[in-house]
Amino acid sequence: xRGARRSASLRVSLLVAAVISAMSLAAxxxxxxxTAQSLDARQAELLAADLASFAALYEQRRIVALREAIxxxxxxxxxxxxxxxxxxxxxxxxxxxxxxxAGLAPxxxxxxxxxxxxxxxxxxEYVGVARELPGGFPLLVARARTDTLATLNDLRxxxxxxxxxxxxxxxLAGWGISRAVLGRIGRLNALADRVAAGxxxxxxxxxxxxxxxxxxxxxxxAMLDRIEALNRAxxxxxxxxxxxxxxxxxxxxxxxxxxxxxxAALAVREEIRATVRIFxxxxxxxxxxxxxGQRPGLVPVDLSELAEELADLYExxxxxxxxxxxxxxxxxxxxxxxxxxxxQLLTNLLENAIKYCRPGDExxxxxxxxxxxxxxxxxxxxxxxxxxxxxxxxxxxxxxxRDRAKAGHGLGLALVQAIAARHGAKLLLPxxxxxxxxxxxxxxxxxxx
Numbered sequence: 001x002r003g004a005r006r007s008a009s010l011r012v013s014l015l016v017a018a019v020i021s022a023m024s025l026a027a028x029x030x031x032x033x034x035t036a037q038s039l040d041a042r043q044a045e046l047l048a049a050d051l052a053s054f055a056a057l058y059e060q061r062r063i064v065a066l067r068e069a070i071x072x073x074x075x076x077x078x079x080x081x082x083x084x085x086x087x088x089x090x091x092x093x094x095x096x097x098x099x100x101x102a103g104l105a106p107x108x109x110x111x112x113x114x115x116x117x118x119x120x121x122x123x124x125e126y127v128g129v130a131r132e133l134p135g136g137f138p139l140l141v142a143r144a145r146t147d148t149l150a151t152l153n154d155l156r157x158x159x160x161x162x163x164x165x166x167x168x169x170x171x172l173a174g175w176g177i178s179r180a181v182l183g184r185i186g187r188l189n190a191l192a193d194r195v196a197a198g199x200x201x202x203x204x205x206x207x208x209x210x211x212x213x214x215x216x217x218x219x220x221x222a223m224l225d226r227i228e229a230l231n232r233a234x235x236x237x238x239x240x241x242x243x244x245x246x247x248x249x250x251x252x253x254x255x256x257x258x259x260x261x262x263x264a265a266l267a268v269r270e271e272i273r274a275t276v277r278i279f280x281x282x283x284x285x286x287x288x289x290x291x292x293g294q295r296p297g298l299v300p301v302d303l304s305e306l307a308e309e310l311a312d313l314y315e316x317x318x319x320x321x322x323x324x325x326x327x328x329x330x331x332x333x334x335x336x337x338x339x340x341x342x343x344q345l346l347t348n349l350l351e352n353a354i355k356y357c358r359p360g361d362e363x364x365x366x367x368x369x370x371x372x373x374x375x376x377x378x379x380x381x382x383x384x385x386x387x388x389x390x391x392x393x394x395x396x397x398x399x400x401x402r403d404r405a406k407a408g409h410g411l412g413l414a415l416v417q418a419i420a421a422r423h424g425a426k427l428l429l430p431x432x433x434x435x436x437x438x439x440x441x442x443x444x445x446x447x448x449x
Contacts, residue, residue: 016174017167024166028159035155039148043127048113050082050141051129055111063093063137070094080124083142093137097121100140106132118145125149184213188220197424200228298423300445301342303374304333307367310343314350322359325350329367333374334445337423345419348412349378349438357382361435374444377430379437390429416440 050073057065063086070084074096085095092098107115108131118127119142128142187204194202203221207214311327318325335342346365353363357380366377385393394417416438420427425442 014171014174016177017170020170020173021163021167024170025159025163028162032152032155032159036148036152039151040127043143043145043148044113044116047116047127047129047141047143050143051111051113054139054141058111058133063133063135066133066139067094080122080146081144083121083126083128083140083144085138085140087138089136095140100138104128104130104140106130106138109133188213188217191220195224200224298336298338300334301337301339302333303335303337303342303376304329304331304367306339306342307346307365307376310346310350311365314354318354318363321354321357323354323357323361323363325354325363325365327365329365330369333367333369335374335423335442336445337442341419341422345416345440346376346378348416352412353378353380353382353436356380357435369444370441372444373441376440376442377437379432379435381435384432384434384436394427 054066054069057069067086070086071094073082074084074094077096079096083095083097085097085100086093087095087100101119101121104117104119107117108129110131113129116127116129118125120126125145126142127145128140131139133139191202191204203224204217207217307329308327311325311329315325350363350365357363361381363378363380366375366379368375394413417427420440420442423442425440428439428441430437430439
């Protein structure tokens with residue numbers, strides 16, 4: 001779950017960073033475009049002003065006045081900022097360049113600023129107007145784009161640095177937002193984990209502020225209150241039924257003991273004893289389920305020693321039935337639990353294996369550690385569980401039709417499941433080529449703790 005939370009946090013951070021960066025870059029791109037258009041418009045205005053002044057002089061004294069004006073402009077303008085050239089049949093009349101730029105052709109005969117052309121000369125980019133005046137006098141008026149290009153280049157660099165800063169800030173903002181949001185989700189997940197482990201009384205402290213998460217938390221608490229109340233009512237009902245029925249059954253059994261030892265009385269007494277055992281098993285299951293997720297009452301238990309003691313106890317019984325009980329127990333494995341309940345769990349599994357296996361079958365009890373977990377396994381080569389009952393085998397009173405003749409009431413595996421849940425263990429049913437196998441995986445306790 002922690003890896004999933006990190007992944008979700010990363011996705012939220014990247015999403016927030018991407019949205020902020022995209023919006024900021026779009027705004028800066030628009031600003032760059034507006035600035036470029038403004039600079040180009042300013043340069044076009046200056047070019048139009050030059051042409052307008054030349055047009056006024058040309059109207060007064062034609063080429064002579066135009067020539068004098070160009071010479072004056074050349075003398076008063078910094079080099080490489082403005083280009084002026086007036087020629088007559090290839091000969092230079094005035095200007096600050098000696099020859100017409102290659103590839104540039106006049107595209108009109110007036111002084112209008114339309115039809116401006118962009119060209120390069122001596123490594124400098126210009127935008128200018130080329131005209132051929134009446135009488136065959138080519139005229140070029142152009143302004144360098146050096147300042148415009150330098151300004152745009154500085155602006156691009158600034159945008160690049162600002163974009164990097166925005167990405168860093170937006171990632172930090174996204175991380176903060178995701179931490180705040182996923183942190184509150186994590187609290188709800190932690191509550192769900194505690195409830196899944198059996199602690200129905202688990203609750204979260206009141207939130208600091210009322211928002212959608214606080215409302216969700218209130219709904220979850222209300223749901224848990226309802227579930228806890230229904231669970232208590234169910235356990236009280238089952239306990240009451242079992243207690244109330246077991247008492248009169250015990251009285252009936254005592255009275256039957258004084259009626260003699262004929263077959264009818266013995267049969268009735270045996271049926272009553274079996275019924276009492278059913279209620280005892282139901283009470284054990286109810287008690288284990290009620291204590292699920294509660295730590296009080298749990299103590300360190302040497303599971304290796306307990307498993308060896310029970311294997312020694314049931315090995316002669318298996319031999320009497322013509323079966324072979326073997327063990328593979330890793331020593332020194334401890335769990336936090338109730339020794340009596342763990343003994344009852346192992347007893348049920350071993351008795352079930354001996355009950356349903358046939359002479360010649362193998363029964364194997366295994367115990368080993370896998371990382372921070374302990375695996376307890378009982379495996380046999382008996383008839384196994386019918387495929388149609390595998391999904392119901394832990395339900396109470398579930399038995400296969402073929403086993404109806406054997407003693408029992410279908411409560412053994414239900415009790416095993418309740419005891420496993422009491423200890424925070426998981427039940428697994430590994431695939432077997434023959435027979436039946438069940439694994440109980442529970443948290444490992446450090447023996448030195």
